[in-house]
Every structure is written in structure tokens, then in C-alpha cells.
Amino acid sequence: MKFEKKGLSDVISTVLIIMLTVVSIGILAGFVVPFVANSLNQGSECLGYNNYFKFQEFLEYKGNKGYFNCYEENSKLHGTSVGALKIGDVSDLDLNKTNATQIDLNLVFVSANGESTKVEIRKGQASSTAVGGVRMLKTSDAFLKVPENGGVQTYVYNSDKIYSAVEVYPVLKNGKVCEKSDRITLTKCAVSLNV
Amino acid sequence: MKVIKNLREKIFKHQFTMDRMGKVNKKGLSPVIATVLLISIALVLAVIIFLWARSFVGEAVSKEKYGRIELACADIKFRAEAFATSPGYAQTIDVVNDGNVPIYGVDIRRKDVGTIESVKKFDSTIGNGKTQSINVSSSSFSVNDELQLTPIIVGTAGETKKTYTCTDYSVDVKVQEAQSS
Numbered sequence: 001m002k003f004e005k006k007g008l009s010d011v012i013s014t015v016l017i018i019m020l021t022v023v024s025i026g027i028l029a030g031f032v033v034p035f036v037a038n039s040l041n042q043g044s045e046c047l048g049y050n051n052y053f054k055f056q057e058f059l060e061y062k063g064n065k066g067y068f069n070c071y072e073e074n075s076k077l078h079g080t081s082v083g084a085l086k087i088g089d090v091s092d093l094d095l096n097k098t099n100a101t102q103i104d105l106n107l108v109f110v111s112a113n114g115e116s117t118k119v120e121i122r123k124g125q126a127s128s129t130a131v132g133g134v135r136m137l138k139t140s141d142a143f144l145k146v147p148e149n150g151g152v153q154t155y156v157y158n159s160d161k162i163y164s165a166v167e168v169y170p171v172l173k174n175g176k177v178c179e180k181s182d183r184i185t186l187t188k189c190a191v192s193l194n195v
Numbered sequence: 196m197k198v199i200k201n202l203r204e205k206i207f208k209h210q211f212t213m214d215r216m217g218k219v220n221k222k223g224l225s226p227v228i229a230t231v232l233l234i235s236i237a238l239v240l241a242v243i244i245f246l247w248a249r250s251f252v253g254e255a256v257s258k259e260k261y262g263r264i265e266l267a268c269a270d271i272k273f274r275a276e277a278f279a280t281s282p283g284y285a286q287t288i289d290v291v292n293d294g295n296v297p298i299y300g301v302d303i304r305r306k307d308v309g310t311i312e313s314v315k316k317f318d319s320t321i322g323n324g325k326t327q328s329i330n331v332s333s334s335s336f337s338v339n340d341e342l343q344l345t346p347i348i349v350g351t352a353g354e355t356k357k358t359y360t361c362t363d364y365s366v367d368v369k370v371q372e373a374q375s376s
Contacts, residue, residue, distance in 0.1 A: 040247050061306050061341060068309050081309055137309035145312065150345065150362045154309030195308050 046178035049170040053105055055184040056081040056152045068137065068154045070189035071162055078109060078186060079137065079193045080166050081154040084147040104146055104171040107134075107155065109163035119157050120171075121146060131160050137195050156193045256350040256357050264350040268361035270296050271346050273321075275366055278373040279338050286331040288344070288368070292321045300347035301329065302360055305336050306367075311343060318347075340370045 008016070059066045059081060068079040082105065107119040119134050123146045127135035136144060137154035147153045165185050170178040224232070261267040272294035279286045292298050300318040304311050314335045321327040336342060345365040347358050 059309055059311075061308055062339070066309060079309075083311075138307070145310075147311075148313055149360070150311070150365075151304065151313060152309070152311040 042176075045172055045174075045176055046170070049103060049172070049178050049181075051181055052085050052103065052170050052178075053147070053168045053181040054083050054085060055166075055168065055182050056083040057184075059152060059154070066191055067187075068189075068191065068193070069166070069184050069186055070191075070193075071186050072189050072193055073162065075193075076159045076162060077189075077193045078157040078159055078163055078166070079154060079189065080107065080157070080184070080186070081152055082107075082147055082168055083152040084149050102146075102173050106169040106171055106177060107157065108167045108169065109157065109159065110165045110167065111161060112164045115161075117159070117163075119155075121155060129158060131158050133158050137193065139194060256352045256359050258348065258350040264348065264359045265361075267296050267348055267350070268346070268359070268364050270294055271298065271348070271361060271364050273298060273344075273346060273366065275301075275344050275368050277336070277340075277342055277368045277370040279336060279340075279370050280373045286335055286337075286370075287373070288317075288329040288331060288342070289326060290321055290329065290344070291326045292323055295323055296348055297322050298346045299349045299358055302345040302347060303329075303331065303335075304343040304345065304365075306341040306343060314342075316347070336370050338370055338372045342368045342370060344368055 055069055057067065057069065059068065068081045071078045102123060104123060105121045107121060108116050109119065110116045121134065121144055123144065125144045127133070127142060127144055129135055129139070134144065134155055134157045135141070137156055144155070145153050163186060165183060167183045168181045170181055172178065256264040258264045258267040261270075272292075274291045274293060275288055277286070277288045288301075288303065290298070290301060298321040300316055300320075302316050303314045305314045315331055317329045319327060319329075343365045344367075345360055345362055347360050349356055350359055351357065
């Protein structure tokens with residue numbers, strides 16, 4: 001009994017080990033590596049946009065300083081000016097080639113008692129003057145615009161209540177909402193939001 | 196007694212088998228193989244982490260003599276005048292490059308109530324000391340409008356040429372009425 005005990009032959013065990021190795025590498029290459037790479041990409045997508053949008057406090061135009069981060073008490077219109085971060089923009093030599101990267105934004109209006117409402121701003125979306133709708137400051141603009149690098153856009157949100165603050169969140173092309181970029185307190189308007 | 200004898204034999208057999216299989220024949224990886232494996236694993240991990248972390252760092256663009264291209268932006272000096280015919284058909288911008296850095300293009304932005312947005316990106320090199328006239332499509336701006344002109348320069352990223360918009364070095368220009376000839 002003692003001396004008749006047999007195990008796997010060296011050849012068989014080597015073949016088994018090689019097969020196991022090949023199968024393991026196949027599983028790693030086919031499933032684990034793409035899964036990890038995808039997870040890492042998703043986790044880092046927002047890195048360049050964390051502070052991309054900033055509320056623009058004053059906008060100087062033709063010698064006048066305009067402050068549009070405000071609300072009108074009677075009409076309950078809320079204005080807010082959003083600027084895209086001024087950063088050196090690296091691109092190809094063809095300057096007029098349209099840049100594939102497109103970023104949208106969400107505005108979250110917060111009231112004094114903590115209530116909040118989300119307003120989605122999407123490039124090319126039809127503007128609305130109805131309650132709950134959003135439009136550009138210039139009523140003649142039929143579609144919403146999103147500020148590009150160094151640019152500024154002012155939005156007017158028509159609400160049925162007064163909000164005291166607004167926050168801005170970048171939204172990536174794939175719909176992913178990044179962390180809050182900026183927050184500003186709204187004051188009573190000293191300028192008209194009907195331009 | 197017989198039971199005890201059997202038990203002793205079993206224990207003896209078990210110990211004998213353990214000695215043969217466990218102690219005497221026990222083998223592991225050689226130190227050389229183990230070291231090679233450890234170094235390989237460390238290298239593979241380092242490559243994976245490097246490739247992953249590289250995506251966090253922005254593309255570095257350099258310009259000869261300046262190193263980082265941002266430093267070249269500080270040396271840009273240019274003047275500009277914008278003209279439009281009333282009611283605003285022909286629109287031109289004259290740009291004079293007074294600095295030592297060639298300007299590859301100009302990002303023309305128009306200011307309006309509550310907005311600053313890009314009108315056109317002009318791409319034609321304006322050499323040092325040269326003047327270039329830019330024709331802008333009609334209805335882009337009119338007399339008394341305010342424009343913001345941002346210079347664009349060229350640098351290299353690796354072996355490819357890239358443009359860099361010097362956003363913090365913009366010049367504000369008020370559109371004047373063009374003199375009829």
C-alpha cells in the first residue's frame with residue numbers, strides 16, 4: 001500500500017500547469033483587464049472638469065458692470081452667469097476643426113429652507129419661458145448655449161418660488177454628472193433679466 | 196493489546212509516510228526564479244500604474260527657448276483695431292504683432308450683455324513686427340461692439356505641433372466705424 005501510491009506524472013502535471021496558466025492569462029486579458037481599465041477611466045473622467053465652471057460675478061459691457069446672479073421678487077425670475085474656466089487650450093493646428101469634447105451643465109437652485117431644484121442646461125436645447133423653463137438672458141436666443149473655454153453665458157430660470165443660491169455641476173458627454181464646480185448666493189436683482 | 200499494537204503500527208506508518216512526502220522530498224522555487232518572478236511582477240505593476248497615471252497629467256506643450264509654452268504667452272505683444280461698416284456688412288480686424296513671438300492665430304470673442312462667446316478663430320501666422328488684416332463674416336459684430344482677441348501660438352508636444360490659446364493674454368477692442376474710401 002505504502003509503496004504502490006502513485007501521483008500524476010511529471011508530464012501531465014506540467015501540461016496541466018501550462019493549461020492553467022494559459023486559461024488564467026486569457027481570463028485576465030479578456031475580462032479583468034478591460035474591466036479594471038474601464039473602471040479607472042470612469043473614475044478619472046471628471047478630473048479635468050472639477051472646477052471647470054465658475055459663476056461670473058461681474059460682466060463689464062460698454063462701460064457698465066452687470067451682475068446677473070440674482071432673482072426678481074415679483075416675476076420669480078432667477079438669473080445666473082456661468083463662465084468656463086480660463087485655461088490654456090491645447091488643440092490641433094486646424095483651429096476651425098470642431099472639438100469633439102462637449103460638456104453640458106446642471107444648475108441646482110437652493111432655497112433658504114433647503115429645498116432645491118435641478119435645471120439641466122444642454123447645448124442646443126430649446127429655451128423656454130414657461131414656469132420651470134430656462135432661457136438665455138437675451139430673449140431672442142431660441143436655443144441654450146454652454147460657455148466654452150474662457151466664455152460666459154447668462155441663463156434665466158423661471159420659477160414659482162424664490163431661491164437663495166445656485167450651484168453648477170459639469171455634465172460629461174456620456175451623461176456623467178461631475179462634482180459641484182461652484183456655488184453662489186443670489187441677491188435681489190438690480191438689473192432687468194428681460195434683455 | 197491487539198488494538199494498541201494496531202494503533203502503534205498505524206502511527207508508525209503515518210510518520211514514515213510524512214517523512215518521505217513532507218520533510219525529505221519537500222522542494223520550493225529556487226531563489227533565482229523567485230527573484231526573477233518578483234522583479235517581473237514589480238515591473239508589470241509599475242508599467243500599469245504609469246500608463247494609468249499618465250492620463251491624469253495634461254498634455255505638455257513646449258516652445259523652443261521658453262520651455263513650457265505658457266511662458267511664451269507672457270512675451271506676446273500685439274495691438275488690434277476692429278472696423279465695421281454701418282449697418283455692419285464688411286468687418287475687418289487689423290492685428291499688429293509688436294512682440295517677439297509669432298502669433299499663429301487669433302480667437303475672436305464678442306462681448307454682449309451677459310455673454311462672452313467665440314465668433315471666429317483666425318488661423319494665419321502673423322510674424323514678428325507684421326500686420327495682418329482679418330476679414331470676419333458679416334453679422335458677426337457691428338459698430339460699437341466690444342471684442343476680446345486672444346492670441347494663439349504654436350508649440351510642440353512630443354513630435355507633433357500643437358496650438359495653445361493664451362487665454363490670460365487677451366486684448367479688448369471696441370469696433371469702430373470703417374471710413375468709406
